[in-house]
Amino acid sequence: MLRRRDVLIGGAAFAGSGAAGFLSVGRKAQAREVLAQPIAHGVESLALDLAERPTALPCFNGKTLPLWTFQAGTTFPIVRVKLGEQLDTVFKNDLPREGEVASIHWHGLRIPNTQDGVPYLTQQPIAPGGKGHYSFVPPDTGSFFFHTHCNSTEHFGRGLIGALIVEGDEIEAPDAEYVLLMKDWRIGSDGKFLPFSTDEGAAKGGTPGTIRSVNGATSPVITVPSSANIRIRFYNLDPMRISEIGFEDAEAAIIAVDGNGLPPMTFESWRMGTAMRVDILLRTAAPGKSVKLYDYFSAQPFVLAEFKSEGRPKRTGGFDPVPLKVMPFPKLDEANAQIIPFEFSATPTGAAIAALGAGPGIQLGPLCLAKRTFWAINKQAWPGHDHQNLGPPLATLKSGQSYIFELDNTTPRSHPIHIHGHTFEVLNSSKRRLPRFRCDTVLLIPNERIQVGLVAGLPGKWMFHCHILEHQEAGMMGYIEVV
Numbered sequence: 264m265l266r267r268r269d270v271l272i273g274g275a276a277f278a279g280s281g282a283a284g285f286l287s288v289g290r291k292a293q294a295r296e297v298l299a300q301p302i303a304h305g306v307e308s309l310a311l312d313l314a315e316r317p318t319a320l321p322c323f324n325g326k327t328l329p330l331w332t333f334q335a336g337t338t339f340p341i342v343r344v345k346l347g348e349q350l351d352t353v354f355k356n357d358l359p360r361e362g363e364v365a366s367i368h369w370h371g372l373r374i375p376n377t378q379d380g381v382p383y384l385t386q387q388p389i390a391p392g393g394k395g396h397y398s399f400v401p402p403d404t405g406s407f408f409f410h411t412h413c414n415s416t417e418h419f420g421r422g423l424i425g426a427l428i429v430e431g432d433e434i435e436a437p438d439a440e441y442v443l444l445m446k447d448w449r450i451g452s453d454g455k456f457l458p459f460s461t462d463e464g465a466a467k468g469g470t471p472g473t474i475r476s477v478n479g480a481t482s483p484v485i486t487v488p489s490s491a492n493i494r495i496r497f498y499n500l501d502p503m504r505i506s507e508i509g510f511e512d513a514e515a516a517i518i519a520v521d522g523n524g525l526p527p528m529t530f531e532s533w534r535m536g537t538a539m540r541v542d543i544l545l546r547t548a549a550p551g552k553s554v555k556l557y558d559y560f561s562a563q564p565f566v567l568a569e570f571k572s573e574g575r576p577k578r579t580g581g582f583d584p585v586p587l588k589v590m591p592f593p594k595l596d597e598a599n600a601q602i603i604p605f606e607f608s609a610t611p612t613g614a615a616i617a618a619l620g621a622g623p624g625i626q627l628g629p630l631c632l633a634k635r636t637f638w639a640i641n642k643q644a645w646p647g648h649d650h651q652n653l654g655p656p657l658a659t660l661k662s663g664q665s666y667i668f669e670l671d672n673t674t675p676r677s678h679p680i681h682i683h684g685h686t687f688e689v690l691n692s693s694k695r696r697l698p699r700f701r702c703d704t705v706l707l708i709p710n711e712r713i714q715v716g717l718v719a720g721l722p723g724k725w726m727f728h729c730h731i732l733e734h735q736e737a738g739m740m741g742y743i744e745v746v
């Protein structure tokens with residue numbers, strides 16, 4: 264069924280950002296939406312082997328570091344399936360540390376709770392030497408990713424991340440496609456990994472990396488066809504970084520957020536916390552010329568990547584981005600939705616540590632539980648309980664019913680808030696004019712309150728947490744139960 268969407272309007276300035284304009288300005292919405300349909304059936308097999316693999320990425324300046332990766336021969340695997348296909352994954356845990364358990368979470372996918380990969384909550388994690396298995400049909404098209412869900416700060420820090428792309432959303436094929444994974448690395452002057460967490464970082468905005476990268480290189484130059492429409496799937500996969508990305512002087516549109524197609528929005532800039540993705544359609548430069556993608560949310564605008572045009576021009580007409588197909592999500596019943604408040608706050612320990620400064624950082628004991636907590640949701644810090652007794656969910660929802668989550672950030676930090684197995688519709692903010700869009704991770708800026716709509720999905724216990732990994736591990740995590 265085709266529905267009419269609201270016209271998207273954005274473009275509000277962000278108070279105190281000191282960076283470029285915050286959001287894209289809307290463009291007239293397409294009158295019709297095209298729904299995505301399965302484009303293939305059958306089974307795709309995926310073999311993952313979590314292991315330490317010494318690697319010399321271009322951004323390491325000749326140094327070799329002991330990365331942890333999912334597959335030999337590639338640092339970040341990019342897995343592609345077509346809408347309708349089943350993905351069967353076998354993974355082996357060959358991580359080189361006793362007790363380094365693993366399970367795999369499929370970020371952004373609305374799959375059954377048993378396949379969600381959260382240790383102790385949805386499955387027993389796999390110990391070194393063991394094997395695990397996942398099987399599901401990804402229900403939605405889009406740019407997703409997968410990662411482990413215990414000791415994540417170190418696992419991300421060592422590179423244990425992969426992209427999962429579900430194809431089948433294009434009405435018009437772009438001239439080329441590129442996947443860009445942004446991630447920093449914490450490397451000391453001795454060429455070794457620095458501690459992945461510090462107290463100061465964990466109690467503030469996260470412990471920052473020392474070297475920036477996109478696809479393992481610093482400011483890579485990517486050769487692209489000239490005067491072409493290229494699709495860029497941009498991922499923020501850093502453990503903590505918040506970026507505001509944008510092109511200097513190029514025609515581009517945002518065509519999806521967290522994999523969810525939306526009426527193309529003129530791309531001015533887009534603020535992204537960790538785990539957030541954006542799909543961009545870019546009209547590339549004339550032959551021999553370049554377009555640069557910047558991060559404006561840093562002391563100086565930083566060149567993330569340069570797109571250098573080669574070959575004969577592909578297109579001559581004006582830039583008129585075609586939207587993506589969308590999924591038939593259940594419609595939010597906004598008028599009758601129950602409002603549920605969530606407060607994201609610091610614990611007294613967290614506030615004290617933030618004032619004090621350096622320390623050993625987040626240390627996980629057995630059962631993936633941190634020894635101290637700095638952050639909380641509704642005054643409850645995870646783990647408030649041992650894994651035998653999880654304690655009550657933050658909320659219990661009825662499958663198929665509509666809810667409005669009122670997400671209230673009472674801290675001076677930003678928090679990208681993620682819910683497993685669901686997507687949100689961003690409705691409004693107390694501080695910004697936001698376009699209405701669908702996402703699985705929503706960025707709360709300091710002291711901001713955002714309302715998101717959600718139709719409760721499949722039954723189960725679904726994690727609900729900040730995706731700054733040290734915040735998550737230090738308490739800003741809980742779960743929602745859908746019955």
Ligand SMILES: [Cu+2]
Binds near residue numbers: 677730731735739
């Ligand atoms: Cu956070």
